[in-house]
Amino acid sequence: MTTDRTARLAALHAHLDEVLDLPAHERDERIAALRAADAPLAAELERMLAAEAGLDARRFLEERLEPLTSRRDPTGQELGGYTIERQLGHGGMGTVWLARRSDGRFEGRAAVKLLYLSLVDPAGARRFRREGTVLARLSHPNVARMLDAGVTDGGQPYLVLECVDGERIDDYCDRLRLPPEARIRLFLDVLAAVSHAHANLVVHRDIKPSNILVTGDGTVKLLDFGVARLLDAQAGPDGSFADSGARALTPDFAAPEQLTGEVGTTAIDVYALGVLLYLLLSGSHPTAGSAETRSDRFRHLLEAEPPPLSTAVRADAAAARGKPAAALGRLYAGDLDSILARALQKRPADRYPGVDAFADDLRRYLQSEPVHARPTTVTYRAGRFLRRHRASLAAGAVAALLVTAGATTIWRQLLAARRERDAAVEQARRSDRLTASLLLQAAQGAAGHAGSDRATLDRADSLAVRGGDAALEARVACALAGWHAARGDLDSSRVELTRARGLAAALPAATAGEYPGCDVPGAATAPSAPAADSSR
Amino acid sequence: MDGAIGDLIRTAASGDDAAVTALFTTLYRELHRIAERELHRGGSQLTLGTTTLLHETYLNIAEREGIQFATRPQFLAYAARAMRGLMIDYVRHQRAQKRGGEFHITSSGAEAAPAAVPAESLEELGAAIEALSQVNPALAQLVDLHFFCGFSFAEVAELRGVSERTVQRDWRKARLLLHHALAPDEV
Numbered sequence: 150m151t152t153d154r155t156a157r158l159a160a161l162h163a164h165l166d167e168v169l170d171l172p173a174h175e176r177d178e179r180i181a182a183l184r185a186a187d188a189p190l191a192a193e194l195e196r197m198l199a200a201e202a203g204l205d206a207r208r209f210l211e212e213r214l215e216p217l218t219s220r221r222d223p224t225g226q227e228l229g230g231y232t233i234e235r236q237l238g239h240g241g242m243g244t245v246w247l248a249r250r251s252d253g254r255f256e257g258r259a260a261v262k263l264l265y266l267s268l269v270d271p272a273g274a275r276r277f278r279r280e281g282t283v284l285a286r287l288s289h290p291n292v293a294r295m296l297d298a299g300v301t302d303g304g305q306p307y308l309v310l311e312c313v314d315g316e317r318i319d320d321y322c323d324r325l326r327l328p329p330e331a332r333i334r335l336f337l338d339v340l341a342a343v344s345h346a347h348a349n350l351v352v353h354r355d356i357k358p359s360n361i362l363v364t365g366d367g368t369v370k371l372l373d374f375g376v377a378r379l380l381d382a383q384a385g386p387d388g389s390f391a392d393s394g395a396r397a398l399t400p401d402f403a404a405p406e407q408l409t410g411e412v413g414t415t416a417i418d419v420y421a422l423g424v425l426l427y428l429l430l431s432g433s434h435p436t437a438g439s440a441e442t443r444s445d446r447f448r449h450l451l452e453a454e455p456p457p458l459s460t461a462v463r464a465d466a467a468a469a470r471g472k473p474a475a476a477l478g479r480l481y482a483g484d485l486d487s488i489l490a491r492a493l494q495k496r497p498a499d500r501y502p503g504v505d506a507f508a509d510d511l512r513r514y515l516q517s518e519p520v521h522a523r524p525t526t527v528t529y530r531a532g533r534f535l536r537r538h539r540a541s542l543a544a545g546a547v548a549a550l551l552v553t554a555g556a557t558t559i560w561r562q563l564l565a566a567r568r569e570r571d572a573a574v575e576q577a578r579r580s581d582r583l584t585a586s587l588l589l590q591a592a593q594g595a596a597g598h599a600g601s602d603r604a605t606l607d608r609a610d611s612l613a614v615r616g617g618d619a620a621l622e623a624r625v626a627c628a629l630a631g632w633h634a635a636r637g638d639l640d641s642s643r644v645e646l647t648r649a650r651g652l653a654a655a656l657p658a659a660t661a662g663e664y665p666g667c668d669v670p671g672a673a674t675a676p677s678a679p680a681a682d683s684s685r
Numbered sequence: 686m687d688g689a690i691g692d693l694i695r696t697a698a699s700g701d702d703a704a705v706t707a708l709f710t711t712l713y714r715e716l717h718r719i720a721e722r723e724l725h726r727g728g729s730q731l732t733l734g735t736t737t738l739l740h741e742t743y744l745n746i747a748e749r750e751g752i753q754f755a756t757r758p759q760f761l762a763y764a765a766r767a768m769r770g771l772m773i774d775y776v777r778h779q780r781a782q783k784r785g786g787e788f789h790i791t792s793s794g795a796e797a798a799p800a801a802v803p804a805e806s807l808e809e810l811g812a813a814i815e816a817l818s819q820v821n822p823a824l825a826q827l828v829d830l831h832f833f834c835g836f837s838f839a840e841v842a843e844l845r846g847v848s849e850r851t852v853q854r855d856w857r858k859a860r861l862l863l864h865h866a867l868a869p870d871e872v
Contacts, residue, residue, distance in 0.1 A: 154813075154816045154866055155816045155819045155820060157866075158816055158817060158819075158820045158862055158865075158866055159819075159820045161862060161865065162820045162821055162858070162862060165858055165861065165862070166858075169854070169857065169858065170854075193865075196865070197861055197862070197864075197865040198861070200861070200864055200865065200868075201857075201861060204860055204861070204864055209860060209864055210828070210832050210860055210863070
């Protein structure tokens with residue numbers, strides 16, 4: 150009987166692939182051909198396929214089996230001052246529950262996330278709590294607050310988050326048929342939230358529409374800030390940072406460098422935000438391809454240049470944006486094309502140096518001022534100027550302006566361009582410094598000197614040098630000294646320590662006072678390491 | 686450096702039936718042990734979904750035996766099969782006990798009522814999956830991971846390094862074949 154069944158299944162399986170995707174009439178033809186050769190099998194195949202519609206209706210195998218004991222139900226449990234009321238949903242990271250303040254003093258609801266145990270290492274519980282406290286300090290009207298993070302006595306890691314009653318940003322925009330300008334204004338609120346987090350050294354790393362809700366009164370709320378970081382706090386003692394980063398990653402919104410396993414920086418958020426804006430404005434994904442396998446998809450993400458926004462507007466998406474696709478294309482051509490192209494650059498260094506620069510350009514676009522993402526040419530600037538003042542300029546005045554756009558105008562524009570360039574350089578250096586300090590934190594965070602990752606430290610080092618921050622460079626040098634010492638390479642350790650001391654000595658006295666000393670156990674106790682002794 | 690289970694996974698992958706059986710038994714025991722422990726750890730009322738159970742089993746074994754991350758897909762595939770066995774046994778046990786065992790089958794939807802899954806039909810389903818695994822092991826594994834262990838299609842796609850579309854197509858095939866195997870004469 151079993152072998153019977155198996156043999157029949159095998160025969161059916163062999164034909165299933167051929168007919169499954171065929172349109173009805175071709176499927177019938179194929180089955181008719183099979184009938185000539187093996188009538189009973191053809192009949193069986195037909196019966197099997199005919200049942201498909203019924204399977205959906207009966208939800209055959211659709212309800213997942215999930216054994217839940219009634220005792221296991223967390224309803225009524227108290228976590229971080231909140232009592233769990235009912236389940237809201239479940240996702241890739243865990244289950245989400247609605248909770249209410251236990252003390253009843255305030256009218257307050259919260260969402261409690263119970264993370265899957267496999268995502269966190271129980272040994273890292275203390276660190277999890279500490280990181281949670283850092284994130285709880287993020288306070289911005291557009292960031293859903295993390296109220297508490299911890300681990301229960303039973304070892305279950307949990308997050309208590311501000312409960313946001315809202316709609317996904319893309320659904321919200323489409324439902325209200327928001328025109329492009331309104332979408333950009335909403336997106337600027339998203340940028341404000343991310344900027345606040347970056348200023349507090351928190352990178353989101355998983356920005357996507359389902360993490361951005363719009364509430365009934367039109368307020369944008371970013372969810373899950375720092376959750377990726379909390380999971381990173383659990384990174385293994387081998388400093389497997391890239392691996393844990395990949396875990397929290399949503400491939401469609403991941404920056405190329407995330408896919409190649411590089412460490413998370415603010416540039417990752419800039420990229421994901423670019424993908425988001427591209428989607429909001431055009432309705433399509435910048436690197437959407439027909440790639441079948443994951444590696445194809447990754448390669449596509451790494452190599453394919455996104456088509457200009459103005460060419461990506463889907464006809465069916467245009468209606469929800471209040472204009473025909475062709476009109477949207479014309480609107481997007483030019484500045485918005487350049488802005489999106491800049492945000493979606495493959496190389497992090499080619500993107501906007503930070504979300505503020507991104508926001509600045511979008512604001513300039515909305516005000517018809519020249520955007521930075523475009524090469525500055527006189528005709529372009531004049532074009533912007535004309536557009537901005539179109540209403541107030543009589544035709545004659547325009548003609549006069551064009552004639553007198555002589556030496557002084559060009560000189561002034563050169564000066565402006567130089568100022569902008571200097572500002573951009575300074576912004577890039579600031580971003581380098583921020584990245585370097587994040588890297589240093591990441592490298593040291595996991596398990597002290599011994600566990601820190603050499604490649605991460607090297608990258609932090611070169612960014613600290615490029616960012617021109619001697620104090621930071623000194624701290625990186627200390628970390629490198631520790632890395633070498635932990636591996637018994639005391640000569641290299643001493644070289645780094647000497648560099649650190651030299652840098653520290655050159656710092657202004659006030660800064661040097663705060664300068665954290667090198668804590669390098671191996672080097673300090675080694676008799677042949679006098680440099681380490683004197684740094685104590 | 687893999688321990689005993691890592692060795693078993695490798696031997697099993699090369700088609701050694703004895704290794705497959707040994708692996709299955711070990712994983713079944715481990716799943717059972719963790720499930721029991723969770724159930725009897727009084728006081729802390731926490732969900733114990735199959736997904737959590739599976740992940741935790743993986744973590745336990747990986748930690749204890751130093752299993753390489755690369756063998757995780759194979760590990761989870763075998764463990765999912767063990768989970769299927771565990772679930773079916775629990776339902777059978779529940780029926781034998783009359784008053785109901787400790788596991789309680791509900792649908793995973795937050796609001797949906799518990800799905801009525803009679804023990805007999807679950808056993809039959811298990812037999813049909815066994816038959817399917819003879820024909821196409823990957824399809825049977827997909828059912829184990831998705832239906833019995835609560836893995837989403839996206840998670841399975843991630844695990845297998847294929848697109849979600851491929852997984853959805855496989856699911857369509859698996860569902861058709863299983864339904865047919867369960868009710869071949871029904872129109």
